[in-house]
Amino acid sequence: MLSRHIEEIRALPLFAQVSEASFADLTRGAYVQNFPSHAELITEGDPADFLHVVISGCIEMFASWQGRETSLFLLGPHDTFILAATIKDRPYLMSARTLEKSRLIMIPSEDIRAVFEHDSDFAKAIVSELAACYRGAIKGAKNLRLRTSSERLANFLIGEYHAHGARERFALDFEKKRIAKFLGMTRENLSRAFANLRSHGVQVDGQEIVITDLDKLIAFARPDPLID
Amino acid sequence: MLSRHIEEIRALPLFAQVSEASFADLTRGAYVQNFPSHAELITEGDPADFLHVVISGCIEMFASWQGRETSLFLLGPHDTFILAATIKDRPYLMSARTLEKSRLIMIPSEDIRAVFEHDSDFAKAIVSELAACYRGAIKGAKNLRLRTSSERLANFLIGEYHAHGARERFALDFEKKRIAKFLGMTRENLSRAFANLRSHGVQVDGQEIVITDLDKLIAFARPDPLID
């Protein structure tokens, strides 16, 4: 594994506190892999052989049943998946695919479990990571169940607005197709939701977003630290 | 705290492996409390002061936003909440209320965090518990997003059928009102879903359920280990 990737994941909260020896145990069997866009990385039901860490690119976690499909999370650099399955040594509950060219580190599950057993600092870091994932899942469920699609989009835009340095004009990072899936709706409905937001302080032109009236948008979106 | 309750929670997976000293640290500040039906135990946004363990009764975890409310989990004896918030020392993301007269053990969050810091067996048990909770949340999300209400009911009935010793005739453990909330629908819709299942091998009469054609029910419900 290239040393700059080692440095990179060493800095992640999950690995920052582990001893040199444990870190060496974790990285010994690990390897970096590049994937093209739209590659399926794991499939739900498969045994959890590797913990995956995203270095670059964008990953969609999704699940299917009876021909229906739903997208559960979007992941970016420095996110990990799927920790819970590797720890419990149970099958994956979700599938993952790349949405663009991506680079991942894959660490064998056995190594994770072995280090977890004897390094209590690593165990603590895992607790923290899992708790954060759990809270993220709960927030996602609340967002989906308590808000309409327009409200979800409005809150998403407020998040993007802050991620782009609170400038009233910015470009979307993803194509609308992706955003629609991520927000749990169809492309068609996303278009309608954007049309809706025109009366709540948002101008859209292709990928360009202009927040014309932030107060109005916030009044409509009602962002909440217990959800967003 | 009464010794029989101490024994009871000692046997839970979360506490089974901790040392006597750690267990004493955990129970020292803990206390048992009884609540009437429909009592609100915690409110989302409040600081996470206690880890709660259900001894008896039935608890609903729910969340609200802008006057809307959704029910996220139903808990029974030996379930715990809310571990993730106490570990991370962050506010609760959900509220909890009793659905019937209930008895709980409440352990101060500081004690949980203190023992977690120096007892690695406890840390491991917490990892296992959190991972299980996380996977439960994912399964819940899949169930809700990928299935119609009739399908959710059908799978719920298959679960109840097995919980009652695989007898084709059994009585529901909860009132339908509660089952409706648990399955994420209204009472009215639950009635319609029951009516629907009449053509898929299920007879209903009040609380009495008769599975007249299990194969037909299974063919409709398509139970899946990655969801149920």
Next chain:
DNA sequence: AGATTGTCTTGACCGAGATCAAAGGTGCGA
């Protein structure tokens, strides 16, 4: 018994969002 209260069921209606179909854009390669 009669009244009261809560639960369950059914029917009529409504609304959010999905699906289907068609039409513009926009970018890219031949």
Next chain:
DNA sequence: TCGCACCTTTGATCTCGGTCAAGACAATCT
């Protein structure tokens, strides 16, 4: 330059599930 593929938008229609209203039934209280 044209042609093709993909993304996006828009309109029409459909479906699921929620809301409202009314009635059936059962349990409890006076």
